[in-house]
Amino acid sequence: MQQTAELRLVNSNEDNEVRQTSQFSTFYVSNRLYGIDVTRVQEVVRPMPMTHIPLAPEYVTGLINLRGQVATAIGLRQLFGLKDSPPDSFMNVVCKVDGALVSLQADEIGDVIEVSAKDFEPTPQTVHGDIRRFMSGIYKISGALLSIVDIERVNKYLNHKT
C-alpha cells in the first residue's frame, strides 16, 4: 500500500513538473548515506558519555545527558541489523519524537543536502526488510544514493517492538 502511494506521489510530481525540493540532514552508517528530514532534527552532537540500560533491547544503546534533558540513544547499526564491527564512538542525530528526545547514533555526519522531488524513488523491494521498514524512499543524488530514514517509522517500530 505504502509503496503504491509513494509511486503515485512521484508520478503526480512529474506530471505537474513540480520543482519541489527538500533538505535532509545526512549521516553515514556502515559507509552508506542516510538522511533525515532536516526539520525533524533538533541538533547533531559529538559523541557523548552514555549510560547503558540493562535489559533494554540491543539497539537501545543508552541514555545521554543533553544539557539537562535525557535523550535515549538508538544505535542505527543495531536497529538496521548490521553486523559489521562498529566504530569506537558515534555521532548523535537528536530528534524529538512524541515529546521525547531520541538520539540516532550514526558513524559519521554528512552535509545537509537539498534534493529535488523528481529524484525520489520508493525503496526498492530488494532492500532488506530490516532496513526497508524504516525508509520512506531513496533520492538519487550525484555520486550516491541517499536513503531516507523516516523518524516516525523508527518511532513506531520502537514502540511496537519493545
Add this chain to the structure above:
Amino acid sequence: MAITSKLKEAALAEYLDECTEMVERFSKNLSAIESGNSGKEILAAIYRDMHTIKGTSQLFGFSQVGQLAHAMETCLDPVRKGQAKVIPSLVDSLYAGIDIITTLLEGIRKDKLEPDMKSKLGSFLPKLVAIAELSITGLEPPTKDKSIPADNSGNSANVPLTSSFAAIAPSLPAATKQEGGALVEDNNNTNGEPESPGFGLFDDSPTPPVHEKSSAASEKLKAKQVTVPQISKLPSDLSKQSDDSQSETIRVHVSLLDNLMNLVGELVLIRNQLLQHAKTNDDDANFGKLSQRLNVLTAELQTEVMKSRMQPIGNILNKFNRVVRDMGRDLGKKIELELLGSETELDKTIIEAVKDPLTHIVRNAIDHGIESPAERSKAGKSDVGHIRIKAHHESGQVIIEIADDGRGLERQKIGAKAVENGLVTAEAFAKMTDREVQYLIFAPGFSTATSVSNISGRGVGMDVVRTNVERIGGVVDLVSTPGSGSTIKLKIPLTLAIVPALIVRTAQQRFAIPQTKLVELLRIDESEARSEKIEYLQGRPVLRLRGRLLPLVNLAEILFKRELTTKVAKENGSVLNIVVLNADNFLFGLVVDEIEDSADIVVKSLSQFLKELTLFSGATIMGDGSVALTIDVLGISGTVRLAPDADETISAKPNEVSKINRQQVESSEFLLVDVGAPGSYAIPLTIVSRLEEFETSRFELSGEQKVIRYRDTLLPIFSLPKFLHLPFEKKKSQEDKISVVVIRRGDRYFGIEVEEIQDVVSIASEIDQTVKDRPGILGTMVAQERVIVVVDVLGMIDSLKARIEGEPVPEGLTASVGNSLNSIRRRHRILIVEDSSFFRNYIRQVVQEAGFMTEVAGDGSEGFSTLEDAAPGHFSLVLSDIEMPVMDGLELAKKVRSTPKFATMPMIAITTRFSNSDIERGNQAGFTGYLEKLNAEKLIAELDYMFCRDNKEYKRATNS
C-alpha cells in the same frame, strides 16, 4: 462535624478571596472602559466576573450579593453584546454597585453573615435598571450636573464641594477624614462606617457622567495631589485597614507553579553538579563556601516552592459528604461519613491524581460495602453504616485510608464472579489465599455488584483505582474482614518532582533507589563469625537478620544476568552491601557492589518504548552530569518473587523459590516425591490433580492391577518403580496409609503410589533430555544441588492404559461428541509454539488426540517463520507459550498482529504465568485467549469454541 464546618469556613474564605479579586478586577476593567478602552474582551471580562460573583454568591446563599450581581450582570449583558453603549451614568452605577458588593463582602467576612442592606438595594436596583435602559436607548440622563454619584458623597445638591471632599477623603489621615466628612452634608456614613457607604445618593438625583466629574474634580485637586480614581477605591482601602487577611493570598496560575517547580528541579541538579565540582576542587576556599551557601538556599527554595503547591486534601475529601449523602439516599442506605486529617497537605498534581481513585473507592464502599439498613440490623450492626476517610503523613508519604463497616469482601462471591468473568480458573481460585482473592477486585473488569448500578460497577472500577494510584508512585492496599468491613489504604508520595534517593553502584554503573522504599542499609562482613550470615534456601540466598529471614537479591544478577548470588559471598568472602527494601510489605535485601551517597534527584521518565523495563522508574542526571537509572523497587520485587505474599514476615515457602531470569527460562512447579527407590523424582505439578492418602486396606486388586474406589470410579494405582523397573526399597510401606498422586487424564483419574510427597519446588532450569535411560523418564533437571528425575507420567499412563481391562478410554469432549465435530476439528491446523519439549509434546499430543492437525515450533521466531512460510490459511490458530528464548510469545503475538495477512489469526497463549496483568499484557500484544498450560480440557474446549461454535452438535454437547 467540626471538620465539616471547618471545611465550610475554608470554602467561604476562598469564596471571599475570589470575589474580592473579581471585584478588584472589575473595578480595574471598569476604569479602563471609562478611559475609553471598550474592547470586546474587556466587556466580556467584566460581564464574566459579575456572572461568577452572582453564581458563587447564590451558591453560598448570600442573596443580596447575588441579587445585585444578577442585576449588574443583566445591565452588562446588552453592553457585552454591543446592543448598548457604555454611557458614563452606567459606569457610575456599576461603580456604586461594586461598592455595595464590597460592603456586603466585608460584612460577610466579619460576621459570616450578609449584612442587611435590603433597603439600600431596594432603592439602588431600580435606578440601575433605569440606567441600563438608558444605555440601551442611548439617551443621556436629563440632568448633566456634576454631582458624584459613585461614591459616598451623598446628595447632588452640594455638588462641586461634595465631589472634592469625597475625593480628598482617602488621602487624608483619619482625623482629617472625619472633618472632611463633616463638611459634607448627609455624608457622615462615609467615613464613620465604611461598610455602608452612602447609598442614599440615588434617592433624589439622576446619575451624572462620571468623567465630567472626574476632570472637574481633578482640576480642583491637582494642588492637593490627589487623583480622582481613588474615589472608587475608598471603601476597599478603608476596609483593608480593618481586615489584614484579605490581601494575604494571591491567586496564581498552576502552570506558573509547574514552571517554578521544573526550574527548581533544574536548579537542584545544577546545585548537585556544583557541589560535586566543589568537592573535587577544594583549593579555593571561597568557592567552597559560596557553593555551600547556594546549597542551603537551594534546599530552602525547593521546600518553599514545594509548599506553594501544597493543598489540603480536605479540598477533595469534603466533596464526599455530598456523594455519600446523595448515593446513600438513592440506595436507601443510612451512611455517616467521617473525615479525619483533612488538613493533610499534598502536592496539587497528586491531589488531582487521587481524586478519581478516591471517588471510586468511596462509591464502591457505599454501593458494595455498606449493607442496607435491614441487612445491617439482621447482622446485628447499627443500621447506620460508617465510612471513615483518614489522611495522615507517614515517612514522607501520605496515607489515605478509606474504611467502611460494611459486609466486607466475600470470598465466594468474588470467586464466582472472577471465574465467571474468566479472570481465574476455578482450580486456580481454589488454590488462592484469601488475600489473593481479595486482590482480585483490582482485576480489570471486575465488579461484584450483582446488578450494575448507575453508581459504580460500570466495568471500570478498582483496576482503574490501582493503575491511577500506581501511576503516581502510590500503592493500594486492601484489608477486608467478611462481615465487618473493608479498609482500603492508599500510600501516596507527597510530591512527584524531587525524590530523595540512595545512589548505589553495581557493575560499575550507578543507580538511584528512591528512599521511600528504603528500610535500612546493611554491611555484612563474611569473614567474621557473626550471627548475620548468608545461608542458602533452595538455592536462593537468605540472611538471618534479627531473627528473621531476609531474602537477598543481587542487583547485578537481575540486571546483567550474572550468576553472582551464589558466588559473591563465598568467593569474595569479604564485604557485602545490602540495601533492605520494602516493596509493598515484601521485605528483601538488594545486594549491590557499593553504596555511594544519598541525593535529591529529579526523576525524568524513560522513553515510551522503554516503559516495559519495569525495573526502572526513570532516569536522573547526577552531580557529575552523567545519567543514572532509577530503580523501581516494586518492579524488582515483582521480578524476583512469584506471587505477592500477605505476610509481613518473609515466608520461606519452598514454592517461593524464585526464578530470576524469566526472560530466558520459564520456571515450572514440580512435585518432589519419594517413590521408594533411590534418587529424587519429580512430577510436573500442573498435571497433578490432587494428592490423597489412602488406607492400605482400601486397596483392591483387579486382576494384577491395583485399584481403589475413588469418588464414583475405580482409580487404578500405578507404581513408578514397578513401571520403571527400579530397585524397590520397601521402607515405610508398613504404615497403614499410602500417599497417592492423583492425575487426571481426559476425564479419568489415575493414581501413582509414592512413599512420600516431599515438596513442591519451582525449578527454572530446563529439562535435560540427554540422560534418560528408559521410557517413562522425561529427563533430568538440576535443582538445589541435586539431580531430579522428571517422570513422564502421562506417557506412563498412556502405556499402562492399554493394560487396564478392556475399558475404552474416553478423552475429554472427543468421546461425547460425534463425527461432525471431529470432522471440523480435522480441518484445522494448529501451530504450537513452545520451547520446553515436555510441554510441546504434551500439548501437541492433546491437540492431536482431539483430532486437530498440528505443527510445532521451538520459539517465537521459529514460529513466526513457520507461519510466514506456510500457504495462506494453512494454519487456523496459533497456540503459543509466553516465556521463550530468542523471541517470546508476546513479541510473537505483536509481530503476527502487525503482519497484515495474519491480523485476524486467532492466537491463544498457553502459560503457567497467569496473573491478570499477564493476561492484560497478552491481550495487548494480540493474544485472543489465555489458557493455563496443561489444562487439556479447557484447551480443547476453547479450540472447539473457536472453530465449532456454529456447529449444532457442538451446541448440543455444550448445552447438555
